[in-house]
Amino acid sequence: MCLLFFFRNNFLCLLESKSYLVFNRLNSNHRTTVTSSLVQGVYSMQQDRIKKRKALANPWWESFGFSLDKCLINEGDNSIYGAVFKYKNDQNIPHSGVPPSYVIAFRGTMLKFKTWRNDLEEDLRCLFNNLSNGTRFKHAIQTIGTVLEKHSTETISIWLTGHSLGAGIALLAGKTMTKRGFPLDTYVFSPPISSIPLEKLPGIDVVKDMFRFAECVFKVTLAVLFDLPTQVDDPRIAAWTPYVYVNPSDIVCAEYIGLLKHKNVMADFGLSEFEILGAGMSIRSLVFGAEIGEPIQLLSSADMTVNKNKPIVETDNVLKKWWYKFKKAHALAQWWDPNPALRANWETHSIRPSTLCLDMDPISSS
Structure with missing residues (x-):
């Protein structure tokens, strides 16, 4: 089945037919493509709404056999910040392995549209470890709980995914639900x-x-001198392993690379508990006296994929060059790019609480 793949101009111009791409749960590249595409579908839905145009978002989920079950609306500006996608159990949809019954996806910040103010407010919550007090996060948890009621014993059939701000919501929601017994x-x-x-x-x-x-x-x-509250690594989430995708040229998330390496170094010196205590606090929260919340990056385990392809920008303007490089390094499009040469420069890093040992291998397709 020959199909055009994804264009990078904020919407798909493919799949005018009703055929589907094969969903292969056992293939890590396929999982990456599907989850990133569903997040892009949320972005596209919000763009459709703002521009009052004919819906262009549907191929982002329909091409993998999903249907839109529910849009998640931000009460502050009535924007779409997330969506619940349901996998169609039709026999004519090809797949390998058991596909998820539901995928709940969250978009990131959109600066070009009217949603920018509410988006930036949520971004500030991320900086001060206060995302859990935001209305989007609370609504997201409520939505996840509703979906879980339909699959209370089948948590493997429900996935969370997000990009940028949406990744923060998904990551924090994943930890929260794991503590409640639903990894x-x-x-x-x-x-x-x-x-x-x-x-x-x-x-x-x-x-x-x-x-x-x-x-x-x-x-x-x-924390010791001023008797400040601290976060500790919760043993209930030790077995939960999120998939984290980062680019070292992206200032928003690049420190995740150093964070995992630092855990390994501290473990070598027998200072794991000390490192965990420090990781549970942010300097911004301590200095500015913000109410301490759950740090997004406080993870016991993680499987991290690093895209080592450097963004290429053709411009002599220094400011524009920096901005364009950041946009490419932060862009969601890099994760659904099917080019094997680009994916050859992806690396996987894993950390587990039992050994706190960082392993590095080229990414595999299985």
């Missing part, structure tokens, strides 16, 4: 992190590790 497969693209982006600073890794250690000491010292 859900979670796929997050370019998730925000409330930590200094040391990974983006020039220098060798040893120097960066020294900065991270100093940051950890500073945060723990402040």
Whole structure:
């Protein structure tokens, strides 16, 4: 079955027919393509609504055999910030492995449309570990609970996914539901992190590790001196392993790379508990006295995919060059790109609470 793939201009111009792409749950590349495409479907739905145009979003989910079950509406500006997609159990839809019954997807910040103000408010909540108090997160948890009522014993059939701000919501929702006894497969693209982006600073890794250690000491010292509340690594989520997708050129999420490496270094020196305590706090929350909440990046386990392809921008304008590079490195489009040469530069990193050992292998297709 020959199909045109995905264009990068915010909507699909493919699949005018009613045929479907094969869904292969056993293939990591397919899972990445499907989840990122469903998130793009949420972006496209909001664009359709704002521009009052004919719906262009449907191919993003219909091409993989999903139907739109529900739109998630932000009460602040009436924008679409997420969606629940249901897999069609028709016999004529090809798949390998058991597809998820539902995928709940969340979009990120959209600066060009009227939703920008509410989006930025939620972004600030991410910076101050206060996302759990936002209306979107609370509504997302309520929605997930409603879907789980239909599959209370089949959590493997429900996935969460999101990009940027939406990745933060999905990641925090995944942790919350795991604590309630419902571990859900979670796929997050370019998730925000409330930590200094040391990974983006020039220098060798040893120097960066020294900065991270100093940051950890500073945060723990402040907490002890001023008797500040701290977050600890919850043992209930130790077995939950989200899939995290990052680009080292993306300032929003690049520090996740350093975060995993730092866990490994601290474990080598027998300081894992100290590292976990420091990871549970952000300097922004401590300095500005914000109410401490669940840090998005506080993870016991993770499977991280790093896209090491450097964004290429053709412009001599320094400011534009920086902005265009950031947009490409942060873009969702990089994760559904089918080019084998580009995917050859993806690497996988895994961390587990039992060993806190970082493994690195080229990404496989199975």
